[in-house]
Amino acid sequence: MSLWSGAIQSLLLGFSTGTYCAMYCAPVLIPLVTGTDNISLKKTGILTSLFLSGRMITYIILGIICAGAGLLVSSFFDPVFARRLSVIAYIFCGAILLNNSFQKMKKKNEAQCRGLKKISVFTSNDYSTAVLSGLAVGLHICPPYWATLFLCSQSGSALYAVIYFICFFAGTLPFFIPVFALPFAVKKLPALKKIAQITQLLIAVYFIIFAGIIPLFFYK
Amino acid sequence: MAVKVLLSALMAFVIYFFTISMHGANIITWIYGAFLLYLFISMIFTGNINKYRRIFQFVFAVLFTISFIGNLYDERGSMAITQNALFESEIPFCHLVIPVSIIPYALTKTIIFPARITGHYAAIVSMLVIWLTAALTIGRGWCSWACFYGGLEDGFSGIAKKQKIKLLPKSKEIRYFHFAFFSFLILMGVAFLSSIFCEWFCPFKLITEFTPIVDIPSLIATFIFMSVFLIFIVILPILTKKRTQCSMLCPFGAMQSLLDPVSIYRVAIDTDKCTSCMQCASVCPFNAIDIDTITQKKGRPEITCAKCGACIDVCPQKAIKIEFSFSKALAKKCGPNILNPDSKLQKFFIDLLNPKYVFMFSAFTFGVVISSMLSTDGMRRLISGLLSALQLGGN
Numbered sequence: 001m002s003l004w005s006g007a008i009q010s011l012l013l014g015f016s017t018g019t020y021c022a023m024y025c026a027p028v029l030i031p032l033v034t035g036t037d038n039i040s041l042k043k044t045g046i047l048t049s050l051f052l053s054g055r056m057i058t059y060i061i062l063g064i065i066c067a068g069a070g071l072l073v074s075s076f077f078d079p080v081f082a083r084r085l086s087v088i089a090y091i092f093c094g095a096i097l098l099n100n101s102f103q104k105m106k107k108k109n110e111a112q113c114r115g116l117k118k119i120s121v122f123t124s125n126d127y128s129t130a131v132l133s134g135l136a137v138g139l140h141i142c143p144p145y146w147a148t149l150f151l152c153s154q155s156g157s158a159l160y161a162v163i164y165f166i167c168f169f170a171g172t173l174p175f176f177i178p179v180f181a182l183p184f185a186v187k188k189l190p191a192l193k194k195i196a197q198i199t200q201l202l203i204a205v206y207f208i209i210f211a212g213i214i215p216l217f218f219y220k
Numbered sequence: 221m222a223v224k225v226l227l228s229a230l231m232a233f234v235i236y237f238f239t240i241s242m243h244g245a246n247i248i249t250w251i252y253g254a255f256l257l258y259l260f261i262s263m264i265f266t267g268n269i270n271k272y273r274r275i276f277q278f279v280f281a282v283l284f285t286i287s288f289i290g291n292l293y294d295e296r297g298s299m300a301i302t303q304n305a306l307f308e309s310e311i312p313f314c315h316l317v318i319p320v321s322i323i324p325y326a327l328t329k330t331i332i333f334p335a336r337i338t339g340h341y342a343a344i345v346s347m348l349v350i351w352l353t354a355a356l357t358i359g360r361g362w363c364s365w366a367c368f369y370g371g372l373e374d375g376f377s378g379i380a381k382k383q384k385i386k387l388l389p390k391s392k393e394i395r396y397f398h399f400a401f402f403s404f405l406i407l408m409g410v411a412f413l414s415s416i417f418c419e420w421f422c423p424f425k426l427i428t429e430f431t432p433i434v435d436i437p438s439l440i441a442t443f444i445f446m447s448v449f450l451i452f453i454v455i456l457p458i459l460t461k462k463r464t465q466c467s468m469l470c471p472f473g474a475m476q477s478l479l480d481p482v483s484i485y486r487v488a489i490d491t492d493k494c495t496s497c498m499q500c501a502s503v504c505p506f507n508a509i510d511i512d513t514i515t516q517k518k519g520r521p522e523i524t525c526a527k528c529g530a531c532i533d534v535c536p537q538k539a540i541k542i543e544f545s546f547s548k549a550l551a552k553k554c555g556p557n558i559l560n561p562d563s564k565l566q567k568f569f570i571d572l573l574n575p576k577y578v579f580m581f582s583a584f585t586f587g588v589v590i591s592s593m594l595s596t597d598g599m600r601r602l603i604s605g606l607l608s609a610l611q612l613g614g615n
Contacts, residue, residue: 019327027407191396198400199407206408210420218436 003160010148010164014171017144022175024140025051027203028093028133029179034196035104036126039183047130048179054134056169059145062138063161066153073153082141087216089139094207096136100129101201144168223571224264227581231260234585239592248599252592255279260584269529269580273364274374276584280591281371283598285427288312290601292429300432309334311429312342316369318351319402319475320409320417332413341593350590358583359483360476363466363506364528365583366590369424370466377457377505384459388501391510394468395524402474417471423449463505467524473506477523485579486545487525487532491517493539500531500540527579542579 014021033039033047066073103125141149148168152161186192239253256276263272292299295310305311313335324332336343354362363370387394408416418425425431425445433439452465466473480486489500494514501509508525512518521531532540544550571577 023327023410023413027404027411030407031403191399194396195400195403198397199403202400202404203407206404206416210416211412214437214440 003163006151006155006160007163007167010151010167011171013144013147014168015174016171017142018172018175020142020144021172024142025055025137025176028097028137029130029176030182031196031200031203032097032100032126032130032133033179033182034186034192035194035200039186039193041180041183044180044183047126048176050127050130051134051137052169052173052176054131054136055138056134056165058135058138059165059169060162062149063152063165064158066149067156067158067161070153070156073149077149082146084216086140087212089136090207091212091216093133093136094204094212096129096132097200097204098208100126101197101204104197222568223574223577226572227264227577228257228261231581231584231588232257235260235588238589239596243593243596248603249592249596252596252599256584256588256591260580263580263584264577267576268533270533273529274371274378276587276591277364277367277371278375278378279371280587280595281368281375283595283602284368284591285372285598286601287594287598288428290597299429301429306334309336311335312340313344313347314342314418314424314428315347315351315367316422316424316470316472317415317418318347319471320405320415323406324409324413327410328413330413332409332415333418354586355476355479356482357484358527358579358586359480359485360473360523360525361483361485361527361579361583362476362586363463363470363473363526365587367466367472368590368594370463372427373453373457373463373465374505376454377461377463379458380461383461383502385456386502387460387462387507388498388510391501391507391522392512394507395522398468398470398474398524401469402471405471420444421448421469423453423465423469425449461503461505462507466526467506473524473526476526480523480525481545484545485527485542485575485582486520487527488520488541488543489514489518490537490539490541491519493537495537495539497536499534499536503530503534505530527583532576541576543575544578547575 029048029051032051033044036043036047066077069077145168148164151164155161155164235253235256239256240249243249259272259276263269266272289299296302296305301311311334313333317333321331321333324330331337331344333344338345340346351362354366358365405415405417420441421444423445425442426449430445431438431441433442448465448469452469456462456464489509494517496514498511498514501511501514504521504525505528506524506526508521508523509531510522513522527542529542532542
């Protein structure tokens with residue numbers, strides 16, 4: 001398959017199933033953006049871009065691994081492995097969101113202790129949370145994602161893999177445009193910020209326990 | 221007086237049609253019909269909405285539970301969800317799952333709940349029709365007048381004489397938590413394409429149907445169901461005299477709150493008459509009136525108001541009333557003298573269209589329609605069970 005036809009195929013794969021990508025990302029992105037301090041269109045744009053960049057980095061890393069392994073990838077990369085990867089991603093993502101939620105709760109106390117504040121900036125602020133959770137969400141492998149991974153392993157080229165996944169990622173982008181409505185909603189209903197912060201905490205706990213630990217230890 | 225008699229007569233007809241005529245004239249339907257009529261007459265003549273509404277809802281909840289469990293035993297021979305029922309999509313569709321089903325359906329055309337589409341009283345279409353009718357008419361009043369689960373909490377919240385835990389200072393936080401839990405369920409339903417409320421958090425699994433315990437996750441789920449039932453349906457309502465599950469967890473209640481502005485009735489607080497005694501805020505089972513609602517003179521409860529009538533009954537100044545959502549617009553358009561009658565006949569019709577009476581009539585009618593089949597079936601099963609027990613005891 002030529003680079004161009006593979007790229008177009010990846011773009012269309014992303015575009016045709018972008019709804020599902022957005023559905024996977026919504027529980028992480030919507031509460032994070034809605035619950036952030038001083039929300040604005042600019043800040044929404046930055047947070048969404050960081051989150052999506054994290055997701056794209058994971059895509060590209062997996063794509064390069066598959067391209068490097070070639071068709072050998074099929075000997076270890078099966079649906080069970082993909083599910084385990086997804087479960088670990090949920091635990092990781094849940095931990096990131098939980099940390100962010102706790103830090104938001106402790107913000108007032110923390111402001112009194114500058115040393116602590118400096119340490120927790122990277123692990124707790126919304127920007128780093130967006131990147132790290134984006135990296136984790138990129139590990140949820142859906143059928144079109146499988147198809148693109150297959151294209152990468154078939155090509156055997158890291159460059160092709162990068163281009164395929166950039167195209168796949170670009171195909172899913174239009175489905176994130178509604179996120180830019182959130183600042184307007186929060187300005188009209190300020191209570192949404194508090195509600196979003198609690199929602200994020202609940203989602204974090206659910207990811208860790210119900211989507212992470214229980215499937216990891218008790219589901220075959 | 222004439223209006224009250226007329227409304228009672230009309231209600232007698234409604235009850236006769238929906239309870240006796242539709243489900244067969246027999247001793248059970250007549251008893252249940254008479255019970256409903258007694259409650260309505262008492263409600264309309266004493267003006268005490270909440271007292272008689274609570275009796276109705278508690279009795280309905282108990283009889284519903286008996287009927288539902290009995291039907292499950294008739295159909296499956298057990299309360300446990302069978303693999304066959306899952307694969308054949310024969311799980312009764314519960315209204316609590318409507319909000320978490322709508323968005324995944326809109327996005328993916330997938331119904332995430334394995335229920336029948338039509339042809340059963342608990343099929344998806346019949347529940348959607350009931351929900352839409354409720355949303356347009358009584359709004360979140362559904363939770364106080366027609367929900368077959370809410371009556372259990374109403375019953376338990378009436379046990380203690382005084383509140384052991386006062387939730388009033390935390391009313392706003394409780395509302396935030398409720399909407400946060402609702403958003404969480406919606407987002408998770410979208411991400412996982414399943415109703416995680418049913419899978420992990422529904423307290424009513426314990427009294428309706430449950431997943432058989434076959435592995436550790438189902439054991440954990442059952443433990444959670446039991447804990448949520450005990451904490452939110454039994455213990456907290458007793459200690460707080462509030463409907464804690466309805467005001468903290470129920471996804472349907474949260475959705476009805478958001479849709480309530482489309483309903484034609486609303487509760488209004490006359491801020492000129494109000495003396496800020498906070499009795500309404502203290503008794504509100506849904507935490508819909510808090511200190512800010514009164515001190516900031518908002519003129520109406522918060523959006524979680526379920527029109528149960530508790531605040532109306534308790535207000536010493538009679539400052540709280542039910543009104544039509546279009547009342548102010550109508551008065552603005554037709555002028556302030558629209559409700560000044562010139563004759564006795566005009567006064568009669570104006571009394572007949574009193575929002576309080578119209579609301580009581582329509583909400584109770586809703587309750588009659590929803591409850592008749594399940595309650596009479598529950599009564600039949602209860603009486604035949606008692607008779608069998610007596611016969612066994614006699615032998």
